[in-house]
Amino acid sequence: MARDREMTPKIPFRGASQLLHGKLNLLSPRYNPNGACNVTLMSTLPPDSPMNVFDRNAKLLQRERAAKDTDVQLYDYIKDEVGDRLADRIFDIKRKFGRALDLGCGRGHVSKRILNESVEELVLADMSPGFLWQAETTEGVKVKREVIDEENLSFEPDSFDLVISCLSLHWVNDLPGCFRRINSSLKNDGVFLAAVFGGDTLYELRSSLQLAEFERHGGISPHISPFVEIRDIGSLLTRANFTMLTIDTDEIVIGYPSMFELMWDLKGMAENNAARNRNLHLPRDTLIAAASIYKHLYGKTREDSTAFVPATFQIMYMLGWKPDASQPRPLERGTGQVSLKDLYRLDQIIKDSKKIKLDDDDK
Numbered sequence: 001m002a003r004d005r006e007m008t009p010k011i012p013f014r015g016a017s018q019l020l021h022g023k024l025n026l027l028s029p030r031y032n033p034n035g036a037c038n039v040t041l042m043s044t045l046p047p048d049s050p051m052n053v054f055d056r057n058a059k060l061l062q063r064e065r066a067a068k069d070t071d072v073q074l075y076d077y078i079k080d081e082v083g084d085r086l087a088d089r090i091f092d093i094k095r096k097f098g099r100a101l102d103l104g105c106g107r108g109h110v111s112k113r114i115l116n117e118s119v120e121e122l123v124l125a126d127m128s129p130g131f132l133w134q135a136e137t138t139e140g141v142k143v144k145r146e147v148i149d150e151e152n153l154s155f156e157p158d159s160f161d162l163v164i165s166c167l168s169l170h171w172v173n174d175l176p177g178c179f180r181r182i183n184s185s186l187k188n189d190g191v192f193l194a195a196v197f198g199g200d201t202l203y204e205l206r207s208s209l210q211l212a213e214f215e216r217h218g219g220i221s222p223h224i225s226p227f228v229e230i231r232d233i234g235s236l237l238t239r240a241n242f243t244m245l246t247i248d249t250d251e252i253v254i255g256y257p258s259m260f261e262l263m264w265d266l267k268g269m270a271e272n273n274a275a276r277n278r279n280l281h282l283p284r285d286t287l288i289a290a291a292s293i294y295k296h297l298y299g300k301t302r303e304d305s306t307a308f309v310p311a312t313f314q315i316m317y318m319l320g321w322k323p324d325a326s327q328p329r330p331l332e333r334g335t336g337q338v339s340l341k342d343l344y345r346l347d348q349i350i351k352d353s354k355k356i357k358l359d360d361d362d363k
Contacts, residue, residue, distance in 0.1 A: 052173050052276065053226060056151055059171050059274040060127055066270035067107075067130025075268030076107060078252060082195050082315055083109030083166050085250070089193055089319065090118055090164070097161040101125060101185070103194075104150050104168020108135030116140030119162065125150075126168075128270075150178060155185040162186075165194035167315075170227055171274060179240035189324035192242060198249060198314035199229045204298045205262065205311065212290035213282070221279040230316055242320030244327065250315045255300070255308035259291040262311050 066072060087110055097119045102111050105124040114122060114137075121142040126132040127149045137143045148154070150165075150172050163182050172178045182192055206224040213221065228236075233247050256262045266272050299309050321327065338349060 054171050054173055054274050055276045055278075056127070056149065056171070056173070056274075059270075062267075062272055062274065063126075063128035063270040064130045066268055067128060067134060069268060072107070072134070072268065075265055076109065078254070078269065078313060079106060079109040079167050081252065083113060085315075085317070086110050086164060086166055086193060086195055087113035089317070090114065090162070093191060096120065097191075099123070099160050100162035100164065101155070101160045102135075103148075103153075103163060103165040103182070105135045106131050106166065106168065108137060110164055110166045111143075112136035112138060114138060114141060123160075131270075153178065153181040153185065155181075157184050158187045160185050160187065161190050163190070163192045163194075165196075167195055167197060169194055170196040171225075175228065176236055176239060179236055179242070183240045183242060183322055186322040188322055189326060190322045192237075192320045192322075193318070195315055195317050197227050198316040199227045200251075200312060200314040201227055202311060202313070204294060204309070205259065208259065208290045208294035208297065209282075211293050212286050216283070216286050216289065222275050222277060223273055223279065223282070225273050225275050228316075233316060233318055237318060237320045240320075241323065243323050244321045246317075246319040248317050250317065252313040252315065253310050254313070255302075255310055257308060259294045259309060260287075262309070 066075070069075075090110075096117065099121045100114070100119045101123045102108075102114075103125050105111055105126050106128075108124070111122060111124055112135075116138070119141055121144070122137065124132060124135050124137075124143060124145045125148040126135070127147065129147050132145050132147060135145070150168060151174060163186060169175065169178065179192075186192065202224055209223045213219070213223075230247065230249055234245055237245050237247075256265070263272075294309050295307075299307060301307050338346075342349060
């Protein structure tokens with residue numbers, strides 16, 4: 001591979017842009033890759049709903065094509081990195097989960113890091129049979145594989161202790177409905193832990209393509225798929241009946257020789273554009289212009305004088321719990337015994353173990 005990737009301590013991602021040539025309908029029940037099982041994609045939204053942003057059939061096609069690539073493992077570097085960080089968050093929860101679901105498992109970016117000390121039984125679920133059967137797991141963990149579209153979950157209520165998702169849910173049209181179904185499938189005090197690409201992902205590629213297209217065609221079309229914003233994640237999880245939320249972001253910046261290597265890798269990851277209103281073709285001169293703009297606006301040089309262009313991937317991590325009576329709850333308003341004005345001497349207050357009466361203005 002004539003490709004040079006540089007991963008810095010901080011890492012972000014911004015939608016994927018690639019051209020899709022040709023069409024194949026994978027919705028037919030006769031489609032049976034590797035003789036494994038049939039795949040049927042069913043949206044929970046009306047066909048004319050404005051929330052139908054992504055073409056799920058095209059996304060399935062992209063994942064199946066990526067799975068058949070003989071060099072598919074070369075494109076796992078971002079998802080493996082995020083899978084590592086998700087696995088660390090699982091280990092931080094001092095609990096052994098009886099039954100866990102890896103939703104949109106891909107090639108096992110999280111599952112191959114889950115140990116039997118943390119999970120007894122793991123259900124791997126993905127819309128792509130090719131990715132699903134390539135997913136790696138660890139010894140000692142009971143594994144079950146199911147071809148399931150994230151858009152239409154059908155698990156029994158209260159059937160999982162833990163649900164994980166690594167960089168898959170950003171392609172779901174009905175994200176609020178998906179969160180509700182995940183919450184329903186969890187047992188009380190169950191955990192939902194996921195990572196999705198954020199809105200600042202691939203902003204360099206987005207702006208370069210837009211500038212090149214606007215200069216040549218007098219307008220722009222979507223080449224980077226839309227992503228959920230961090231300001232919306234908290235409200236979506238709360239509406240889905242999750243509590244004790246934890247949301248944070250991280251950035252992954254990777255260096256490529258040019259824009260074309262980046263676009264090739266996005267295709268290899270199956271993260272190329274799947275928006276319904278995407279443009280299926282870009283003229284060659286527009287792509288060359290975009291690559292030149294990318295290099296001019298964002299290009300950098302390493303210490304050894306090697307030129308590269310950075311690609312930013314923004315990762316949003318979310319953690320939510322299904323409510324349970326055993327969970328800690330905030331005290332009622334006005335029951336505090338220490339004024340906020342005295343926090344600077346909190347150590348002395350704890351040492352003295354004295355009660356401080358609050359003034360009316362402090363309550």
